[in-house]
Amino acid sequence: MVTTLLVAVVVLALLFDYTNGFHDAANSIATIVSTKVLTPFQAVLLAAVFNFAAYFFIKDHKVANTVAKTVQEEFITLHVVLAGLIAAISWNLITWWFGIPSSSSHTLIGGFAGAGITNALFLGKHGMSAVNSYYVIKIIAYIVLAPFIGLIIAYIVTIIILHICKKAKPATAERWFKRLQLLSAAALSFAHGTNDAQKVMGILYVSLVAAKIIHSGAEMPEWIPLACYSAISLGTMSGGWKIVKTMGSKITKITPLEGVAAESAGAITLFITEHFAIPVSTTHTITGSIIGVGLTKRVSAVRWGVTINLVWAWIITIPMSALIAGLTFCLVRHI
Template identity: 40%
Template sequence: MTETTVILLLVVVTALGFDFTNGFHDTANAMATSIATGALRPKVAVLLSAVLNLVGAFLSVEVALTVTNAVIRIQNSDGTPKPDLIADGGSALLLIVLAGVIGGILWNLLTWLLGLPSSSSHALFGGLIGAAIAGLGWSGVNWSGNGEKLDGVLGKVVLPALMSPVIAGAVAAAGTWIVYRITVGVAAKFTDNGFRWGQIGSASLVSLAHGTNDAQKTMGVITLALIASGEWSDTGNIPLWVKISCALAIALGTYLGGWRIIRTLGKGLVEIAPPQGLAAESAAAAVILSSSHLGFALSTTHVATGSILGSGVGRPGAKVRWAVAGRMVTAWLITLPAAAVTGALMWFVADLIGGAGGAALIFAALLGLAGYMWLHSRKAPVNHDNVNDEWEAPVGSAV
């Protein structure tokens, strides 16, 4: 087995590990409101979300192609790999990809431990960008494309990150306000029961949309590694085995449920009633599906959080915990640069050793740090039994 093959295998395993963390990190985006209002039992909710994430992963490849073509500069104008980047069999470029994905995973796990619904997408992109800058310099990142259309990091990552939560929040606020205006005078027990049924449909749509967007990102990362190693050259398509493995990884992670983050989104931001939940989920699904169609690699976490906040603003008399929202926004702002620094550090360590030895070292570091954070989380566990406890007495949450 060649050195390049060893590094490629580590990249594939690590990327699937990221996909797994993305699944349990982002389960809350689809199901937090349904769990909080009692529309779905917690275990049923995560199972439904897992199945629909699996299905959604096969419905689109636009976001996956964004990862391979719009973030790191490794291709010529015709999409083929640049000769100078694969002269050594691609091992140098594979180290960049591996270091970047590790940076994304570590940030994902840290924010999960703290119960912060930060962006898995921007953790991944941040890690890749930091590793690319460390290994290739600033020119190794596709910052803005060629200027002819929205492209590159600014056009397809940063701009959607700024706009999507605002749009989702506005749509959810308007929808919530309209719902309460229409149902004024109707007994709450009738409206709540009806909206709970509606929530099941809207939450399912968000899960499906999540699969079309977030599962694609890891598909793109693995394809990026395959291109770097010379194992794949079609930049317009994703290998079938990559689609299947990524879909299964994110579905499994979703089924395990990121209960700490589900708690924060379902109970920490707003006390959610079923009409709000339906409005928030519908707004989130519309924004995510639109972005997947356009190839924008937005954060489903940003969208879900924005829509939940919007549902609180749109409901007369609702209490919005702006302090919790402020901590989330802070986490959003530092996610990309923090993951970038981590990705760059991982690359420097791997490059110091070099080759398969360097790749194995940072992979071992990932396993050690991930194990430590998991053990630390067991000191104050959050699970399906206590996820809906009153927020005033939070269980194992740092926010």
């Protein structure tokens, strides 16, 4: 029974990573598609290659460790992980269907926490005792901080670029920024891989601990990062065109110069948060960066109605994922 459950968890975890790839593909390619630097197919190919390239460079897996510690170890079972993954995949598909760029990261964390809380209640314990508040508070704080950091960096980068290029011929500048956007999109895709693939690594690691395949604190088996980076890259290849449309055109109109600024700011923010082991949302980060770029023109350049709708999606993601996971755990806990 344990072996069957573990196989189911591994398959669902990699399926989630796959859905994360096509759900979040828009984050790294929306601006480069909207500026017509690359076709959609070329853009997803670029994003997928650099998503996977992170596998060869990131070996410390600090973000995975943070995700693994979201729920207290005594409340983690394979049923908890299974329910969390089913909830996360369900919410990812719902938001993808409606073209809402919600956070796959927070969907996964909300689902994991919701299933852990429900398990604690069944065990007669206080629900919140299942949650490691230190890590959860830090994750929730960056729902606000990540897009704000991206916004500030994007605003500063755009102002610096505009100052440097104020005497350049518009046609020449645009040609150069179209080339530079290839680099900035690649950097953002690489950063996306480093942060997002690690979240599923953390889930798979605690699954092996719960199944008593490895002990807590053991080194992560090498197949886990290889499988996770492969799954997210394949998912990216599948695209996510409804979300590309929202990110690339509905928030603010983007030029190649602004695309470089937004993608660079998003990549810098993700590299910083990965360094400090914080599992942030790539969606939130690049949205903040795009808004920061729009603000350099004027406040009205940002379509605030669309932005407010996105913020509401971010706010409800964790509680909705937790609720779905709790209900799912009630159904699967005796399997």
